[in-house]
Amino acid sequence: MEQQINGIALPNDEGFFGVYGGQFIPDDLKQAMDDINAAYQEIRQTEAFQTELKELFAHYVGRPSPLFHAKRLSEKLGGAQIYLKREDLNHTGAHKINHCLGEALLAKYMGKTKVIAETGAGQHGVALATACALVGIACEIHMGQVDIEKEHPNVVKMKILGAQLIAVTRGTATLKDAVDSAFEAYLKDPKNYIYAIGSVVGPHPFPMMVRDFQAIIGEEIKVQTQERFDALPDYVVACVGGGSNAMGAFTAFLNDAAVKLVGVEPAGLGLETMQHSATLTLGKPSHIHGMACYVLEDEQGQPLPVHSIASGLDYPGVGPQHSLLKDLGRVQYETATDQECLDAFMTLSRVEGIVPALESSHAVAWALREAPKLSPETKIVVNVSGRGDKDADYVAGKLGLH
Template sequence: MTVTDPCTADQQPEPTTLAEACDLVHTPDLDISEDGMFGTYGGAHLPPQLAGPMREVAEAYAEARQDPEFYAEYARLLRDFVGRPSPLTPLERLSDELGGARIVLKREDLNHTGAHKINHCVGEALLAKRMGKTSLIAETGAGQHGVALATAAALVGLDCEIHMGAVDIAKQHPNVVRMRLLGTKVVSVEREGRSLKEAVDSAFAVYAANPEKYLFAIGSVVGPHPFPTIVRDFQAVVGRESRRQIVERYGRLPDAVIACVGGGSNAMGAFTAYLDDSDVRLIGVEPGGRSQAKGEHAMTMGKGVPGMLHGMSTLVLQDEEGTPDPVHSIASGLDYPGVGPQHARFKELGRVEYVAEDDAAVLDAFQRLSRTEGIVPALESSHAVAHALRIAPRLPKEQMLLVNLSGRGDKDVDYVAEKLGITGDADEVVH
């Protein structure tokens, strides 16, 4: 497949606003509606006391999106602080071993703080500063969003408060320490499932009580309008970069773009630049967990039904009364019973394929990428790697799979070692 657009990436004019940057690759599904709807999904379904604060955020963001000074500062920080553009890495040895399609990684794991989350956290911190807020508040699952937001808060001089499920705090101890070292208050959420959904609930409750102080810097393309749009726009840099890079290096577009999906921010960032390229498959990989029994997975796209969650209309894993189901994933950042409303719209349109990989396949992918290519991936990202490993051998060698490696696995090393029975002891002792 060759690029049909005669205007190659390096010939496109440099954008001067965030709106222009997001419009470089235009699709109707990226249009911002006043009520934040993507088809029948999205919106802002909120208690009365939050309607005003959400409207304030939406208006402030609409202005910032058109402001050249805001975009110039954001772009400068992505370059000088985050370290963008993140590189492409072809997996030569692993692709040779598989014997099928070639696999190329988009290395979001090499960003400062180790994941894609910093892309939108820097933007949210700048927006909070612009609005005169004194503190950022958010949830986190794997801790990557929490660390990124704590970092961005320290960068621009804001306070920060992160709510995290007690289960995830136990699994992600290194990230908890990093957040505290950065000066952030970490709140352990002990209620119900003690994971990501409960962390969102807890953070929203604190925000609702004091919206004048806080900006709720949500960590994915979820929640009430305008958050799915805000996070998508800041993450769209991933796809814009990869499209430019892959055209410059290979003279063509990839045959497929693959990314993990929990709430869906890294996948949205990876997919948006390719939505109008009908020959490029877009594949979102959900957590298949331990089994397909209720509470043993987080396959929202595969098994969810329309419902309401955290101020948005979307697909939800829930019971007959509308109560969200318990969920499980080996990756803390993916154990969420909902999904971003734009992803629900993509499924409805059939533009994105949503599949699942289970915990065993994810652990195998984690090890194979580490040992074959010297890259230790986050367990979240390992879902996308696992699916690439599954389908690459079935595809012709001339095909190319672009995998968004959304984060690095430093945070997961202790947990994976425990799961695999790997100790910190030496293999051999010499006296």
């Protein structure tokens, strides 16, 4: 999928999106990443791979995922019409399965013996454990202890699916530390292992590769909106942590100037506090986890501890393509607080009977805030990137619903 915006390659041959991306990694790891890139470029052209992935999307994942008109919610808000892209209905309950199937098939093609990955909210971990069980390859998932305690249902699922779960207790014991731990495990044997990054982050080729597998979301939205109302949507909205579901939703529309693209970051306890994960909003260009991108960091250049009620968005970096799209002004990056997220979680649950993941609830929160300001002819598509089963007990505890 060769792509450009404003004449800029997405990415170029060195894996850069403008000045972002690339491979800021040791030489031995660079060779391993180049091998993965070469295998990916080879395999993605083959009819056998394309056919297998297409059939798995249709008959295993359940694609295309529906585009649902949230009529009651739209009526309640009294403004724009809100449509929900139902990635929560995918097998495993989130968009993560889209790229996990691709990565597991690639690992099998390359003859790897083990797939290693990090997970935050556990959705990537569950999806990867699922994909590895399907293709018959060992799976090792690194997860922060804080997230293990918060996302118990996903922890149990990973174990049932046969994954080896590594609890990470260092640092803040959340997503950034899980990434560090998984990278270290991968470096022990990059010849036989493959690191399946869970978002559009990390060294090249992962930001490109994960985006390519996730791009089916936006491609489906494009077809579905034209079938439903014979036009493209006015807005496509998605939450942004690392940014995989958003890049999946946005990619098909990058060169459709009339479609406004909105990425919603976690404002946590407030942008004025240190308790947020609003990397694109308050961060600056730097380096993290082998890539150049926007980063929340201190004066010494160390990543700041970050916070979000949604474990999957709790990351001090962001995908390099998102960093470029911010600089170009092609995507509007907004924020939603923990409280707005909780309110959106409960509103969508009670008005439409759809329980969204806390991650996705950030995008829903933006729609709740902005739809009333827009005309009834305006059409907003919100990517509901995952379902909230994993968050139900946590939210119930927060709101005293037990």
